[in-house]
Amino acid sequence: MPERVMKGLRGVGHQVVNGVWRLGYAARFFLVTLLRSATSFRRFRGLTFREIYFAGVLSLIIIIVSGLFVGMVLGLQGYETLQKYGSSEAVGTLVALSLVRELGPVVAALLFASRAGSAMTAEIGLMKATEQISAMEMMAVDPIARVIGPRFWGGVISMPLLAAIFSAMGVFGGYLITVVVIGVDGGAFWSQMQSAVDFQHDIVNGIIKSVVFGIAVTAISLFEGYDAPPTAEGVSGATTRTVVTSSLAILGLDFILTAFMFKGV
Amino acid sequence: MENLVEIKDVNFSYDVRPVLKGINMTVPRGKIVAIMGLSGCGKTTILRMIAGVLKPRSGTVSVAGRAINELDQQGLFEMRRRMGMLYQFGALFTDLSAFDNVAFQMREHTNLPEAMIEDLVLMKLNAVGLRGARDMMPSELSGGMARRVALARTIALDPTLIMYDEPFTGLDPISMGVISNLIRQLNDVLGTTSVIVTHDVQESLKIVDYVYFMADGVVVAEGAPEDIRNSKAPFVHQFVWGEIDGPMPFHYQGAAYEQDLELRAAHA
Numbered sequence: 001m002p003e004r005v006m007k008g009l010r011g012v013g014h015q016v017v018n019g020v021w022r023l024g025y026a027a028r029f030f031l032v033t034l035l036r037s038a039t040s041f042r043r044f045r046g047l048t049f050r051e052i053y054f055a056g057v058l059s060l061i062i063i064i065v066s067g068l069f070v071g072m073v074l075g076l077q078g079y080e081t082l083q084k085y086g087s088s089e090a091v092g093t094l095v096a097l098s099l100v101r102e103l104g105p106v107v108a109a110l111l112f113a114s115r116a117g118s119a120m121t122a123e124i125g126l127m128k129a130t131e132q133i134s135a136m137e138m139m140a141v142d143p144i145a146r147v148i149g150p151r152f153w154g155g156v157i158s159m160p161l162l163a164a165i166f167s168a169m170g171v172f173g174g175y176l177i178t179v180v181v182i183g184v185d186g187g188a189f190w191s192q193m194q195s196a197v198d199f200q201h202d203i204v205n206g207i208i209k210s211v212v213f214g215i216a217v218t219a220i221s222l223f224e225g226y227d228a229p230p231t232a233e234g235v236s237g238a239t240t241r242t243v244v245t246s247s248l249a250i251l252g253l254d255f256i257l258t259a260f261m262f263k264g265v
Numbered sequence: 266m267e268n269l270v271e272i273k274d275v276n277f278s279y280d281v282r283p284v285l286k287g288i289n290m291t292v293p294r295g296k297i298v299a300i301m302g303l304s305g306c307g308k309t310t311i312l313r314m315i316a317g318v319l320k321p322r323s324g325t326v327s328v329a330g331r332a333i334n335e336l337d338q339q340g341l342f343e344m345r346r347r348m349g350m351l352y353q354f355g356a357l358f359t360d361l362s363a364f365d366n367v368a369f370q371m372r373e374h375t376n377l378p379e380a381m382i383e384d385l386v387l388m389k390l391n392a393v394g395l396r397g398a399r400d401m402m403p404s405e406l407s408g409g410m411a412r413r414v415a416l417a418r419t420i421a422l423d424p425t426l427i428m429y430d431e432p433f434t435g436l437d438p439i440s441m442g443v444i445s446n447l448i449r450q451l452n453d454v455l456g457t458t459s460v461i462v463t464h465d466v467q468e469s470l471k472i473v474d475y476v477y478f479m480a481d482g483v484v485v486a487e488g489a490p491e492d493i494r495n496s497k498a499p500f501v502h503q504f505v506w507g508e509i510d511g512p513m514p515f516h517y518q519g520a521a522y523e524q525d526l527e528l529r530a531a532h533a
Contacts, residue, residue: 135358139346139373
């Protein structure tokens with residue numbers, strides 16, 4: 001019995017040590033990526049634009065469609081509740097604040113992690129499995145500066161833009177449902193929204209959130225790909241971990257940021 | 266003859282498992298040296314040490330008189346610009362065409378005008394017979410063609426030392442013959458030095474100048490191809506002639522067959 005207990009304890013200890021070691025490795029990886037970003041920008045600017053296309057432009061369809069539907073659902077649900085209190089015109093405010101403060105950055109980041117983050121992990125994991133990363137190192141080209149850096153900045157630049165497009169499409173979806181379909185007064189819809197949404201407090205804070213989520217999702221995706229065991233199973237496991245870890249990181253970070261940004265104001 | 270690569274008393278282990286035990290090897294300039302042995306005997310580990318990807322626990326690995334294991338990253342990168350490595354499955358960059366793969370190092374490490382790079386790339390592709398495949402993507406190339414494009418990429422900057430990691434794996438006999446001839450011709454024409462890690466005995470013995478045989482992390486035999494073919498050493502004989510049983514047993518070490526099948530228990 002004590003032997004089994006000791007074995008169990010050793011297993012737990014091993015997991016903890018491995019976890020801490022991996023966290024340290026991830027932190028070093030992130031730091032090296034930042035340090036070599038100057039080289040990435042100086043020598044591989046074209047690659048960064050290419051990554052903005054792959055991570056950002058190719059995510060547009062899912063972001064636009066999702067934003068539209070989320071906005072339409074918010075419009076329907078908001079109208080349903082607000083009309084009971086005779087303030088259905090405030091639905092514009094509800095849709096805009098919900099999107100700009102929370103749903104825009106969070107849902108766009110979750111979609112970004114599933115669409116672009118998983119693709120980055122799989123691509124880098126496969127590059128490693130097919131020895132493309134080793135070949136690059138053998139050719140005296142730094143893979144962090146050439147492969148990781150452009151993808152990191154491509155993701156970080158794309159994410160706030162995608163969140164902004166998501167929010168804009170959501171507001172448009174809310175407008176379509178409540179003003180065009182249900183018949184809420186359009187002037188009241190826009191004017192209440194304009195007076196209730198504060199640029200500094202709501203929009204800038206939303207942008208800050210999306211930048212933080214962009215950094216977290218892209219860093220996690222790239223690290224998981226770079227650290228993936230070079231096998232089919234290793235790459236598939238890394239892709240799954242990217243989506244799970246990114247989603248949890250987004251929700252956890254969202255709570256922390258919200259607590260600091262909107263504490264009872 | 267001056268040695269380009271010298272490996273002296275090298276020991277290496279992954280965690281606690283020893284992989285190389287006191288290895289000594291030399292690769293003279295202008296020659297093709299093969300390192301042969303069973304899978305997992307440490308051949309590729311030696312190649313990685315020559316490239317500076319792995320560092321020995323003890324001993325020295327020197328290339329052109331410089332100890333590779335003592336260089337910092339910048340020194341290592343400078344040294345690697347004079348080396349080329351052909352990977353087992355080519356390791357072509359899948360997002361670049363055959364042309365761009367070969368041009369990769371020229372664009373990264375030189376300031377040559379694009380017109381000159383184009384001429385040089387076409388010359389390299391012509392050397393491997395694939396000038397006509399310049400615009401093809403790696404996914405459109407057959408295994409043999411991909412290996413030849415990778416070879417053209419390897420010689421892009423006319424390296425002093427070329428390393429080949431299992432260059433014949435997975436190739437049909439014609440492609441294998443093409444690759445082995447190219448290795449010999451490129452070595453002689455470009456005046457490079459080559460190290461080939463392989464377990465394809467018959468193909469490699471046709472083109473190499475010297476062979477090291479490895480087993481369990483040590484060099485068990487060495488010599489010119491003719492010496493290896495005529496060797497009476499049991500391990501070398503088994504390996505060269507592909508005999509099923511010998512010093513390397515057919516059965517992996519394990520419990521007795523009867524015990525595994527629980528035959529004694531059934532009789533009892």
